[in-house]
Amino acid sequence: MVRFVFKVNSMQEDLTHFFNDLNVVELSSVLAGPSVGMFFAEMGANVTKIENERTDGDVTRKWRTKSDHRKISSYFASVNYGKKYVQLNLLQSDDKKRLQEYVSSADVILTNLKLGDDKKLGITYEFFKSIKNDIIQCQLYGFESDKSRPAFDAVLQAETGFMSMNGHPNSPPTKFPVALIDLFAAHQMKEAILIALLKKARTGLGSYIEVSLEKAGLASLANQATNWLMNRAIPGRIGSIHPSIAPYGETFQCKDGIWVVLAVGTDRQFKEMMSLLNLQEMITHPNYCTNEQRVMHRKQLAELLSNSFAQQDSNSICTQLKTAGVPFGKVKNVKDVLESEVAQSMTLMERIDGDETARLSSIGFRFLA
Structure with a gap:
């Protein structure tokens, strides 16, 4: 039986070395998948981010605000840290062979391929498994109900009920200012992968995991969903107040x-x-x-x-x-927050393609015993 070994001498040990023996290939883009890759990189894993050469890399490299004039966009930098960056054209046989080399030593593969693109590019789970029998692949879709439908976070904020609840009574439905559903999905992906690693440690078997933004959003409706299921109450837009508690x-x-x-x-x-x-x-x-x-x-x-x-x-x-x-x-505004002692202790600096970048750590916990 194959055992996956976590090298920990003490739970007080620096977590940046926890996954030193874990190799992750990140074939995902935008926010959810890359944030999972960054999580494992922060925990010591060797993460290789493979970007599409035909589109000049991850689309978020070009997502800039008016104040963002650096070579590397702040959006891209927010979830990319501690990784090796490689651009491949998987329609080219030589680049396909390079991908196979990365997969041959990988433990986890992160993907958010559009439905059918896996077959078009020849990078299905069966392909990965043929190279590494115990591989773990985690694939992210937008909609569980229609995997062919394109989706970004705002679309799922609308379709999972969040926008209908956010805003004031006389305002239109309002999107949250961060990609909330992407972050929910990232947590689902991390949890699933950690379970798959435990499964692999116990059985020697790999896994194919599917996560969707849609189900991640639904799983996070919490008491608002329960209020409908139990009381048939539809929450409306009430600003920042709580419907059941005052003040x-x-x-x-x-x-x-x-x-x-x-x-x-x-x-x-x-x-x-x-x-x-x-x-x-x-x-x-x-x-x-x-x-x-x-x-x-x-x-x-x-x-x-x-x-x-x-x-x-x-x-x-x-x-x-x-x-x-x-x-x-x-x-507090973001400036106030990021000047705090806690935020400064979480700030990670790194040069990417020669450009100095900064972001907050994706790890919000610590082991004390």
């Missing part, structure tokens, strides 16, 4: 211009907050004494809180809320 998601501007969001989930937290704001008389008010009542009268409650926060210094009130154990957050 939760409301934002209030302090006198120094800083916005604060509240996430008050218990009666105790509500009482602590109201005392800090010198609104003790409202704690027992019949409109606010329970969460159910606060949800029913959240507009009036928001007006009270808005007037009170407008008289507060943000640093002072946030310190008091923290001390009292009341969940809150300052609304």
